Amino acid sequence: MRFTQYRAAIIAGLAIVATAPAALAQTAPPTATTTSPTTTATNPAPPPPSLHWNLFDRRCWTTITKRETPKRRCGMRSADGAGGVVYLHWRQQAHVSGRLTQAGQPIADAPITLTWTILGQPRPSGEIPGSTHASGRFTIPLPAGPSRLLTVTYTPASGDPISVARKLKARAYLRFDIGQLTAGENGHFSGVVLGGHIPENLYIQFWYLDGRAGWQPFANLARVTRRSGHWSANVPIPHAAGGYRYYIKASVVASPSWPWLHTESRVLTRVVARH
Numbered sequence: 001m002r003f004t005q006y007r008a009a010i011i012a013g014l015a016i017v018a019t020a021p022a023a024l025a026q027t028a029p030p031t032a033t034t035t036s037p038t039t040t041a042t043n044p045a046p047p048p049p050s051l052h053w054n055l056f057d058r059r060c061w062t063t064i065t066k067r068e069t070p071k072r073r074c075g076m077r078s079a080d081g082a083g084g085v086v087y088l089h090w091r092q093q094a095h096v097s098g099r100l101t102q103a104g105q106p107i108a109d110a111p112i113t114l115t116w117t118i119l120g121q122p123r124p125s126g127e128i129p130g131s132t133h134a135s136g137r138f139t140i141p142l143p144a145g146p147s148r149l150l151t152v153t154y155t156p157a158s159g160d161p162i163s164v165a166r167k168l169k170a171r172a173y174l175r176f177d178i179g180q181l182t183a184g185e186n187g188h189f190s191g192v193v194l195g196g197h198i199p200e201n202l203y204i205q206f207w208y209l210d211g212r213a214g215w216q217p218f219a220n221l222a223r224v225t226r227r228s229g230h231w232s233a234n235v236p237i238p239h240a241a242g243g244y245r246y247y248i249k250a251s252v253v254a255s256p257s258w259p260w261l262h263t264e265s266r267v268l269t270r271v272v273a274r275h
Helices: 002-027
Strands: 050-063 071-078 085-088 094-102 111-118 126-131 137-142 148-154 162-170 173-178 186-194 203-209 215-223 230-236 245-252 268-271
Touching (some): 094 148, 126 137, 186 245, 203 230
Antiparallel strands (some): 050 094, 148 162
16 A cells, blocks of 8 residues: 555656646746848939020021032021020020930920019019920020020929029110211211110210220210100210211110110211311
8 A cells, every 4th residue: 555655656746747847838938039120122212303405596607618619507506605694686586495304314295484584673574384395305485685584494293393594695776877967066866775674764875986096985975765765866066077087886874774785886987077
């Protein structure tokens, strides 16, 4: 009986030892595991659109080759100037031409707007809409006018507008007429300034060529009529000028409110009659 009890005790102890590792495994805290972070590939943002344009005007030039006689040719040529400034004469034909791309690829059927602001004025005074072709190129005619700041703008469907501006400086037209000049009498000078945007006080100065001394001013000025641009003045001709040949021209007196480059008339020649 004792042997039997002793044997049962040994078997029970072995059972406890056999089940201990499993119990410890169930009560032990889980071990921490390290995992490498995962990265997701992101596509880089596309570059912004690129807008380039230039002003083209109508010019004439002569081509000369060794085998051919000189030929006169006319066409539209780039009016690109130093510092982004371009120059035009009175009523010179011109148009804005450029290209719109993104990452080297053309942007077709994109809305393009040409606006201009007359130099010295705070607000835009004109606007012409346009659009790009399949090649991304665009052409917009430019109306004749005074010196202006030209701005070409592209507004994408999403994002900020892209604008490129350039200064245009233009000359006006000054017509100058002189009647018969007689020594000791007043000569009648008249003409008109064309171009519009005439300020309230705009004057015409007269000049005569005096040998080595160069161009010298007459004492008289003419005031330009603001509404029509016409002007006239009576200029005294000295008694001693009889028989002399006069070379005379007129110019617009510089004014900060007149948005044109320095403008002169053609030179007129008159022989002063003796009284």
